[in-house]
Amino acid sequence: MKFSFEVKESDLLGRIGTLSVGGKSLETPCLFPVIHPVSQIVPTRDLKQMGFLGLMTNSYIIHSRRKDEALEKGIHDLLDFDGVFMTDSGGYQVLEYGDLEVGYKEVATFQADICSDIAVTLDRPTGYPQKRSVARETVDYSLKNARSTLNEFGERDTTWVGPIQGGLHLDLVRRSAGALEEAGFSFLALGSPVQVMENYMFADLVRMIIAARKKMRYSTPLHLFGAGHPLTMSLAVALGCDTFDSASYVIFARTGRYMSRNGVMTLQSMKYLPCSCPVCTKTSAKELLELDHGERTRRLAEHNLFILREELEACKEAISEGRLWDLVEERSMAHPRLREAFVELAKHSEQLSLGTPAIKERGLFVRSAEDARRPEVLSAKARLSEVMSTYAKAARVGHAGEGRPRRKSVHDKGRDLFIHHPVFGPVPAELEFQYPFSQTEAEGTPPAVTTQETSKTKAAGHSRVTEKKGAKTRKAVRSRRTRWGASPSPR
Numbered sequence: 001m002k003f004s005f006e007v008k009e010s011d012l013l014g015r016i017g018t019l020s021v022g023g024k025s026l027e028t029p030c031l032f033p034v035i036h037p038v039s040q041i042v043p044t045r046d047l048k049q050m051g052f053l054g055l056m057t058n059s060y061i062i063h064s065r066r067k068d069e070a071l072e073k074g075i076h077d078l079l080d081f082d083g084v085f086m087t088d089s090g091g092y093q094v095l096e097y098g099d100l101e102v103g104y105k106e107v108a109t110f111q112a113d114i115c116s117d118i119a120v121t122l123d124r125p126t127g128y129p130q131k132r133s134v135a136r137e138t139v140d141y142s143l144k145n146a147r148s149t150l151n152e153f154g155e156r157d158t159t160w161v162g163p164i165q166g167g168l169h170l171d172l173v174r175r176s177a178g179a180l181e182e183a184g185f186s187f188l189a190l191g192s193p194v195q196v197m198e199n200y201m202f203a204d205l206v207r208m209i210i211a212a213r214k215k216m217r218y219s220t221p222l223h224l225f226g227a228g229h230p231l232t233m234s235l236a237v238a239l240g241c242d243t244f245d246s247a248s249y250v251i252f253a254r255t256g257r258y259m260s261r262n263g264v265m266t267l268q269s270m271k272y273l274p275c276s277c278p279v280c281t282k283t284s285a286k287e288l289l290e291l292d293h294g295e296r297t298r299r300l301a302e303h304n305l306f307i308l309r310e311e312l313e314a315c316k317e318a319i320s321e322g323r324l325w326d327l328v329e330e331r332s333m334a335h336p337r338l339r340e341a342f343v344e345l346a347k348h349s350e351q352l353s354l355g356t357p358a359i360k361e362r363g364l365f366v367r368s369a370e371d372a373r374r375p376e377v378l379s380a381k382a383r384l385s386e387v388m389s390t391y392a393k394a395a396r397v398g399h400a401g402e403g404r405p406r407r408k409s410v411h412d413k414g415r416d417l418f419i420h421h422p423v424f425g426p427v428p429a430e431l432e433f434q435y436p437f438s439q440t441e442a443e444g445t446p447p448a449v450t451t452q453e454t455s456k457t458k459a460a461g462h463s464r465v466t467e468k469k470g471a472k473t474r475k476a477v478r479s480r481r482t483r484w485g486a487s488p489s490p491r
């Protein structure tokens, strides 16, 4: 059965894609809610109605609790869901319960026999914190099983996912991802983020995902295990995670935790329900609290799923509009640790520029030091510096807006005018209205031309720079361009 992944739109490393498996298609980024094969709180049919076309479940639990039934019916009939089923190998449980009888062969055979659409090869989660020597063992063990499974079961109808391990040992994460790509996996998954996220180590999460993606082909989709928090979803999407699985919707619900766009709240302390999902429009915070535990858990779980769905839609819309950076930044304001992660993300602009369109329909906002490092700004700066090197050694620096009315006459006379831009510094007047120079909005009014701007222009290779002083100084100098021919293009 053919597996394919097609990228339709992208921004940063985030993409809207179509993942096709077993004749079924999913639009990514998407979340596979984790369901319990024995005691599922929100029925699988309801999940489908809510728009979740893929689900995740644990093959070890099915094997130990409903094995015969699963083999007879197949996983889709067993759990009453005709969408895409992804199964986890149960590596963690195998380890925890010391089930040494179970090897990669048994795990893969069972997953293929119950007709799982996407299955994870038997792995050993690295976890956190973890000693380097143990982390290396988890990587080697998971890799060995992954290679053997793909070699022996690659022809079956199930699509195999290669699990990347290594935890916070980034060189091991890179080695793991690179080796799985080399082995021929068309779908990879990054393990061990759960404890990292539970400890609010979001900057480390950024480093882990970046390390994995660095060794992956752009076209290979990446799954992030156990990531179901509305606040980190856009961050993970921006770093190139295409699918997620999580049981957070129900784990949070059991303890009365209510997800929101700005974080997780405790129902007990809430007077209002700031949400318009079917659950929250039909009930009040007080009524929800008065329900018995089972019913309250179910309703809270449903609400949490709506919030996760809403956040994924927000990510997709942001990718489509070319404003994923802005969404990640907006979410990062909810917690100082998230802000730290955003600062870390900004350090990887070069990698993020891979999926960022060169020209966007929307303007760019520059509000912070991090924004000045957004991929669009850095790539425009690189183009600009190439263009600047073709100009004369002498220049005059003016104010924004000065270029347009004077442009013709200035050029006719073969003179160069540079407009001071608050983000880009000196920009040749003829580029002032090109993307992204006129479409970039920075905070406050642009500062007047200062000695600093003059020295920046000098640093760009112009030895004689004249500043505009009052209305009188209009000194422009002969351009090298008039001797070289046509104006240079930024692209």
Ligand SMILES: [Zn+2]
Pocket (backbone or CB within 6 Å): 275, 276, 277, 278, 279, 280, 281, 303, 304, 306
């Ligand atoms: Zn709600």
